[in-house]
Amino acid sequence: MRWLWLLTWLLPWPGAAGAAGDASPLPVAEVAPGVFVHAGVHGEASAENLGSIANVGFIVGERCVAVIDSGGSRAAGMRLLAALRKVSALPVCYVINTHMHPDHVFGNAAFVAEAAGATVVGHAKLAAALTARERGYLERIRQELGEAAAGTRVVLPTMTVSDTKEIDLGGRTLLLRAWPTAHTDNDLSVFDRSTRTLFAGDLLFVERIPSIDGSLRGWLKVLAELRRPEPAYVVAGHGEAGANWPQAVTRLHEYLSLVLDQTRAAIRAGRTIQQAVAEVGASERGRWQLFDDYHRRNVTAAFAELEWED
Amino acid sequence: MKNGRIAVIARVSLAGLTLVLGLAGSAAAQDKPTANNWEMIRQSLFAGRTIDENAAAVLELDTPTRAEDAAVVPIAIRTKLPHTASSYVRKVYLVVDHNPSPLGAVFTFTPESGRADIETRIRIEEYTNVRAIAEMSDGRLFMTTNYVKASGGCSAPAGKDLEESMARLGKMKFRLESDVKPGEATLAQLMISHPNLSGLAMDQVTRLFTPAHFVRKIDVTYGGKPVMSAEVDFTISENPNVRFYFVPSGPGELKAEVVDSNQLKFESSIQVRPGKTAGS
Numbered sequence: 001m002r003w004l005w006l007l008t009w010l011l012p013w014p015g016a017a018g019a020a021g022d023a024s025p026l027p028v029a030e031v032a033p034g035v036f037v038h039a040g041v042h043g044e045a046s047a048e049n050l051g052s053i054a055n056v057g058f059i060v061g062e063r064c065v066a067v068i069d070s071g072g073s074r075a076a077g078m079r080l081l082a083a084l085r086k087v088s089a090l091p092v093c094y095v096i097n098t099h100m101h102p103d104h105v106f107g108n109a110a111f112v113a114e115a116a117g118a119t120v121v122g123h124a125k126l127a128a129a130l131t132a133r134e135r136g137y138l139e140r141i142r143q144e145l146g147e148a149a150a151g152t153r154v155v156l157p158t159m160t161v162s163d164t165k166e167i168d169l170g171g172r173t174l175l176l177r178a179w180p181t182a183h184t185d186n187d188l189s190v191f192d193r194s195t196r197t198l199f200a201g202d203l204l205f206v207e208r209i210p211s212i213d214g215s216l217r218g219w220l221k222v223l224a225e226l227r228r229p230e231p232a233y234v235v236a237g238h239g240e241a242g243a244n245w246p247q248a249v250t251r252l253h254e255y256l257s258l259v260l261d262q263t264r265a266a267i268r269a270g271r272t273i274q275q276a277v278a279e280v281g282a283s284e285r286g287r288w289q290l291f292d293d294y295h296r297r298n299v300t301a302a303f304a305e306l307e308w309e310d
Numbered sequence: 311m312k313n314g315r316i317a318v319i320a321r322v323s324l325a326g327l328t329l330v331l332g333l334a335g336s337a338a339a340q341d342k343p344t345a346n347n348w349e350m351i352r353q354s355l356f357a358g359r360t361i362d363e364n365a366a367a368v369l370e371l372d373t374p375t376r377a378e379d380a381a382v383v384p385i386a387i388r389t390k391l392p393h394t395a396s397s398y399v400r401k402v403y404l405v406v407d408h409n410p411s412p413l414g415a416v417f418t419f420t421p422e423s424g425r426a427d428i429e430t431r432i433r434i435e436e437y438t439n440v441r442a443i444a445e446m447s448d449g450r451l452f453m454t455t456n457y458v459k460a461s462g463g464c465s466a467p468a469g470k471d472l473e474e475s476m477a478r479l480g481k482m483k484f485r486l487e488s489d490v491k492p493g494e495a496t497l498a499q500l501m502i503s504h505p506n507l508s509g510l511a512m513d514q515v516t517r518l519f520t521p522a523h524f525v526r527k528i529d530v531t532y533g534g535k536p537v538m539s540a541e542v543d544f545t546i547s548e549n550p551n552v553r554f555y556f557v558p559s560g561p562g563e564l565k566a567e568v569v570d571s572n573q574l575k576f577e578s579s580i581q582v583r584p585g586k587t588a589g590s
Contacts, residue, residue, distance in 0.1 A: 128513075128515075131513070131514035132467035132511045133466065135465060135512065136462040136465055136466060140462075270485070270487050270499075270588060272384065273382070273384045273431065274372075274374075277378065296378040297378040297379050299378075300379045300382050300384075301379065301382075304382055304547075304548075307501065307551075308478065308501075308503060308549065
């Protein structure tokens with residue numbers, strides 16, 4: 001898959017595309033039979049990448065196709081749809097959002113418009129979380145993408161998952177699982193039973209520094225559960241996990257545990273939030289991409305969460 | 311504000327130095343706050359008075375240049391001004407020019423405070439000047455201003471987990487951050503569990519803004535005498551956290567009384583005695 005995301009840099013990017021036919025297809029790799037993934041770049045959303053910074057993909061059944069995360073803008077969604085159309089002419093029956101973050105949901109508008117009849121699926125808490133953040137998210141995407149953000153809007157799920165749910169693509173069943181608060185309060189994973197491929201969403205970050213926008217303690221608990229049922233191949237929200245996924249989980253677990261332990265110790269020692277931010281987790285610098293953009297914020301979030309521990 | 315769906319008007323009332331927050335559910339478009347905010351606030355609070363506007367040498371304002379999280383921006387105000395019975399810092403104003411409610415907090419001190427230093431965490435809605443203004447007991451005014459890059463802190467939904475937050479509403483924790491020595495300024499931390507809802511985040515079901523609900527007033531006394539009080543609003547982050555000083559003359563009770571915008575009252579206290587060590 002690595003060469004593919006190199007390719008995504010080399011290919012020319014169109015501006016805001018019109019109909020699916022006009023958008024140039026996102027490069028995708030078939031990571032398991034009928035399971036296609038586009039690898040996002042490790043950067044911040046911009047007019048150049050159209051917000052395609054997260055891994056997105058689709059799974060093709062005999063009856064229809066399920067899209068798993070739609071990309072960071074309507075334009076990115078159009079490019080994903082174009083990639084899908086190169087592989088399959090079947091209808092898109094589901095657009096599944098793994099959580100609320102813009103790089104995962106802002107392509108929804110492309111599928112709702114161009115693949116009428118697609119049902120948007122999300123965690124039971126997704127709609128509330130997205131609505132509350134809608135204004136800020138839209139403002140930010142317009143700043144980051146400029147004109148390339150055209151047509152990007154929030155499209156809420158109409159099918160929700162509060163525990164687990166199975167959906168059928170014709171000869172192929174996906175197991176959706178809604179998690180307690182972890183990376184966010186609306187994380188949803190997708191497990192393809194026929195290939196044992198797990199789309200972990202942002203419950204798993206590889207290479208790119210994770211961002212804590214839910215609960216640090218909750219996330220550590222959820223990580224321990226991710227392997228049930230045992231996947232053969234894992235698609236992370238960012239970075240390549242693949243068949244070596246247990247190592248990726250371990251690495252993420254190490255980072256989160258370190259932030260937990262050191263922030264907790266700082267609170268107990270009466271350190272202020274500023275002091276904790278300056279001190280906690282320094283040994284992790286150099287081990288993650290975009291460390292300086294997110295790590296200090298993670299410590300801030302951890303501090304605010306942990307200071308109310310009893 | 312930017313989309314004109316609501317109008318948020320912060321008024322500074324000279325009489326009570328309180329904040330009045332007007333939330334209109336519909337149309338009335340309001341221009342986003344401008345640089346003139348400070349002039350308006352200055353006129354309301356300090357009309358005709360001279361302010362030493364470059365007081366960083368005696369009034370330190372510690373803020374991040376770029377906030378990690380606009381909803382939790384740690385700030386520290388440290389004074390090097392005298393703090394004795396005859397000359398002391400009476401008030402410290404915290405102004406965030408471009409916030410929906412620019413006058414975020416007014417802290418009041420007494421000689422029993424020992425020092426007029428404050429640390430807390432605030433929300434910042436957009437790139438803005440943050441100002442600390444200290445008012446001495448003789449009326450002199452000192453100001454230090456920092457520019458902070460942060461956005462979206464006020465309109466972000468409070469609480470990564472609002473249910474948990476509401477279940478803990480009004481719970482408080484006191485903590486001594488330095489050893490207690492009679493007659494010396496002692497650092498204490500007060501934590502208040504409160505979502506401090508700004509009223510600027512949208513509810514999915516009603517498509518209305520989640521009603522504002524925030525801590526308005528904090529009064530801390532030691533042995534019955536005021537040491538620090540604060541009039542605040544949703545500029546203060548969720549779960550308000552204040553570090554302040556007080557001077558224990560002997561054993562006594564450090565007590566906080568808190569009132570929120572729904573007139574809910576909470577209180578908490580700890581017994582303090584000389585020799586007591588930090589962290590207890």
